[in-house]
Amino acid sequence: MADIRLEGVGHSYDGGRTWAVKPMTWTWHSSRAYALLGPSGCGKTTLLNIISGLITPSVGQIFFDDREVTGVPTAGRNIAQVFQFPVLYEEMSVYDNLAFPLRNRKVPKQEIDRRVRQVSELLGLDHLLRRRSRRLDAGRQQIVSLGRGLVRAEVAAVLLDEPLTVVDPALKWTLRSKLKEIHRDTGHTLIYVTHDQTEALTFADEVVVLNDGAIVQAGEPAELFLSPAHEFVGHFIGSPGMNVVPAEVVGGVVRVGQSDVGAVTNELPPGPVRIGVRPEFVRITEARTSPGVAAKVTGIDRMGAYDLVHTLVGEHPVIAKTEAGTSYQPDTVEFLHFPADRTFLFRDEVRCGALAPLNGRGQA
Numbered sequence: 001m002a003d004i005r006l007e008g009v010g011h012s013y014d015g016g017r018t019w020a021v022k023p024m025t026w027t028w029h030s031s032r033a034y035a036l037l038g039p040s041g042c043g044k045t046t047l048l049n050i051i052s053g054l055i056t057p058s059v060g061q062i063f064f065d066d067r068e069v070t071g072v073p074t075a076g077r078n079i080a081q082v083f084q085f086p087v088l089y090e091e092m093s094v095y096d097n098l099a100f101p102l103r104n105r106k107v108p109k110q111e112i113d114r115r116v117r118q119v120s121e122l123l124g125l126d127h128l129l130r131r132r133s134r135r136l137d138a139g140r141q142q143i144v145s146l147g148r149g150l151v152r153a154e155v156a157a158v159l160l161d162e163p164l165t166v167v168d169p170a171l172k173w174t175l176r177s178k179l180k181e182i183h184r185d186t187g188h189t190l191i192y193v194t195h196d197q198t199e200a201l202t203f204a205d206e207v208v209v210l211n212d213g214a215i216v217q218a219g220e221p222a223e224l225f226l227s228p229a230h231e232f233v234g235h236f237i238g239s240p241g242m243n244v245v246p247a248e249v250v251g252g253v254v255r256v257g258q259s260d261v262g263a264v265t266n267e268l269p270p271g272p273v274r275i276g277v278r279p280e281f282v283r284i285t286e287a288r289t290s291p292g293v294a295a296k297v298t299g300i301d302r303m304g305a306y307d308l309v310h311t312l313v314g315e316h317p318v319i320a321k322t323e324a325g326t327s328y329q330p331d332t333v334e335f336l337h338f339p340a341d342r343t344f345l346f347r348d349e350v351r352c353g354a355l356a357p358l359n360g361r362g363q364a
């Protein structure tokens with residue numbers, strides 16, 4: 001296991017006209033379980049392939065601890081990689097497929113047997129060990145591929161590129177928790193690529209959010225949810241995502257239209273900002289009892305466990321997540337309150353401050 005350090009690493013497929021991965025400096029720490037989360041085309045696979053050596057980056061250097069590996073091919077990096085679709089020897093048994101990466105490295109026979117049995121038991125493959133891989137369905141074949149990635153104890157990292165795509169949704173939950181178990185057991189450094197926030201948040205110690213070839217935030221799942229550092233994180237994580245409302249900072253007060261909704265926490269220069277607040281934290285107050293803003297109710301989604309109240313503040317949609325069975329009606333006007341400790345301010349999509357209570361300032 002090693003820290004994997006990227007120094008100014010970036011990659012362009014078109015001679016520098018556009019960046020699939022923008023030059024970045026970043027360390028993946030040994031033994032942690034990371035999720036690399038981002039939308040389709042944001043550069044996740046490219047970044048993974050740079051780490052494994054399938055792609056040599058256009059710029060920058062890669063280190064495994066103090067050893068530079070930028071020009072070292074995959075075979076010399078001691079990395080296990082699991083792809084989206086099964087990569088197996090179809091004519092071999094499940095046992096032999098799992099044993100292959102170990103035999104290849106001349107691991108003693110007894111140790112091979114121990115590791116194969118341990119991994120196959122964890123992944124629920126123990127009753128299939130003698131079965132020829134070709135005779136398994138695609139989902140099971142992928143689980144064998146996953147096992148091949150996890151069977152080697154001494155790897156610098158295990159890279160998983162959307163490994164559960166072809167697996168039955170019901171099995172996905174089980175496999176994710178198995179992966180966590182295996183991670184606890186082996187202490188592998190895991191980097192798990194996904195575009196699915198649930199997958200990322202339920203799996204990882206640390207979620208790294210990639211957008212447009214750049215890391216926009218990394219942190220524990222709760223941190224990304226409660227304290228988004230970038231508008232993209234607010235949108236991409238959470239369901240529905242964070243509300244964004246254009247506002248103006250005037251004399252230390254944050255104003256939406258004519259309404260003062262709070263003060264600024266820091267020395268923020270006056271000018272336009274965007275307020276970011278998650279539906280979970282928007283409060284609906286029937287009368288203007290606290291600094292709030294008038295909003296017209298446009299519809300209510302009754303989700304069973306909760307309601308989503310859709311409103312318009314001016315022309316900007318804002319959703320409030322409330323308890324189930326609320327009595328709000330379309331076309332009525334309510335007041336929205338944005339709580340100070342859960343509302344952030346953004347400029348150029350990057351968080352620049354937070355909302356503070358008015359404490360007598362402004363004209364609530």
Ligand SMILES: Nc1ncnc2c1ncn2[C@@H]1O[C@H](COP(=O)(O)OP(=O)(O)OP(=O)(O)O)[C@@H](O)[C@H]1O
Nearest residue numbers: 013020021038039040041042043044045046047195
């Ligand atoms: N071999 C290639 N040649 C040219 N452009 C490429 C190549 N591979 C990827 N790209 C481009 O680089 C960008 C990043 O692609 P990449 O596959 O790394 O993203 P991703 O986040 O893994 O997407 P997905 O989730 O769809 O797999 C995209 O614009 C993609 O079109």
